[in-house]
Amino acid sequence: MRKLGLLALVALFSLIPVSAASAKAKPKVEAFAAKHHLTGSWKGKDADKDGLKNLKEFKLGTDPKKADSDKDGLRDGDELASGNNPLKADTDRDGVKDGxxxxxxxxxxxxETITIREFATGKTVTATLDTECSPALGEDDDATADDSAFDDGSGDSVDEGEFFAQDEDEDLGEDDESCDDDDVLETGAVLQSAELEDGYLTAYVLA
Ligand SMILES: [Ca+2]
Ligand SMILES: [Ca+2]
Ligand SMILES: [Ca+2]
Incomplete structure (x- = not known):
C-alpha cells in the first residue's frame, strides 16, 4: 500500500509542470491581445501598418500599435528589412540611431532604371542611373567639397546634383572612369542615405 501511494504521488507531481506549461502558453498571446486591444482575427492583421503582422509583433516583442517601437526613425518592418533590431534604437551602437x-x-x-523605397516616407522613387562617378570619389577622405550635397560623416563627399550609388568600400574610388556600381545595386540592397534634390537622387548603398 505504501509503495503504491508513493507511485501515485510521483505521477501526480510529474503531471503538474506539463499542465502548467500548456496553461501558460495560451494566456501569453491572449494577454498580448488584451493589452493592445486586439480583437477578432487580429493575428493576421497589421494594426500599425509597419509591415509586420500583429502575431509577428507578438513574437518579436514589438508594439503592434506603434509603427516604430524603439523610436529610432525606422518602422518595425523596415528594421527587419535592413537587418536592424526593432527594439534597439542604435543597433550597432555607434551613436547614430538606426533611422x-x-x-x-x-x-x-x-x-538602368532604379526604384527605391524610402523608409521614412514609405514612398518609392524611380530614377535613371547615371553611371558616371563623382570626381570627388577617390580623393582624400576628408570632406573638402564645400558644395557637397551630402556628408554622411564618414568623410566621403558627393558633388551636388549627381546621381550615383556607391558602397562603403573605398576601393571604388580608385577608378573614376568606371565605378563598380552594379555590384552593389541589387534588389533588396539597403541604402545608407538617399537624397532627392532638383530631380537628382544621390544615394549610398550599404556594403
Ligand atoms: Ca504591425
Ligand atoms: Ca509595430
Ligand atoms: Ca532599431
Missing part, C-alpha cells in the same frame, strides 16, 4: 543610417531599400533595378 539615420538606413534611408531605404532598392525595390527594383534593371541595370
Amino acid at each position: 539615420k543610417e538606413h534611408a531605404g531599400t532598392i525595390t527594383e533595378f534593371d541595370g
Whole structure:
C-alpha cells in the first residue's frame, strides 16, 4: 500500500509542470491581445501598418500599435528589412540611431532604371542611373567639397546634383572612369542615405 501511494504521488507531481506549461502558453498571446486591444482575427492583421503582422509583433516583442517601437526613425518592418533590431534604437551602437543610417531599400533595378523605397516616407522613387562617378570619389577622405550635397560623416563627399550609388568600400574610388556600381545595386540592397534634390537622387548603398 505504501509503495503504491508513493507511485501515485510521483505521477501526480510529474503531471503538474506539463499542465502548467500548456496553461501558460495560451494566456501569453491572449494577454498580448488584451493589452493592445486586439480583437477578432487580429493575428493576421497589421494594426500599425509597419509591415509586420500583429502575431509577428507578438513574437518579436514589438508594439503592434506603434509603427516604430524603439523610436529610432525606422518602422518595425523596415528594421527587419535592413537587418536592424526593432527594439534597439542604435543597433550597432555607434551613436547614430538606426533611422539615420538606413534611408531605404532598392525595390527594383534593371541595370538602368532604379526604384527605391524610402523608409521614412514609405514612398518609392524611380530614377535613371547615371553611371558616371563623382570626381570627388577617390580623393582624400576628408570632406573638402564645400558644395557637397551630402556628408554622411564618414568623410566621403558627393558633388551636388549627381546621381550615383556607391558602397562603403573605398576601393571604388580608385577608378573614376568606371565605378563598380552594379555590384552593389541589387534588389533588396539597403541604402545608407538617399537624397532627392532638383530631380537628382544621390544615394549610398550599404556594403
Ligand atoms: Ca504591425
Ligand atoms: Ca509595430
Ligand atoms: Ca532599431
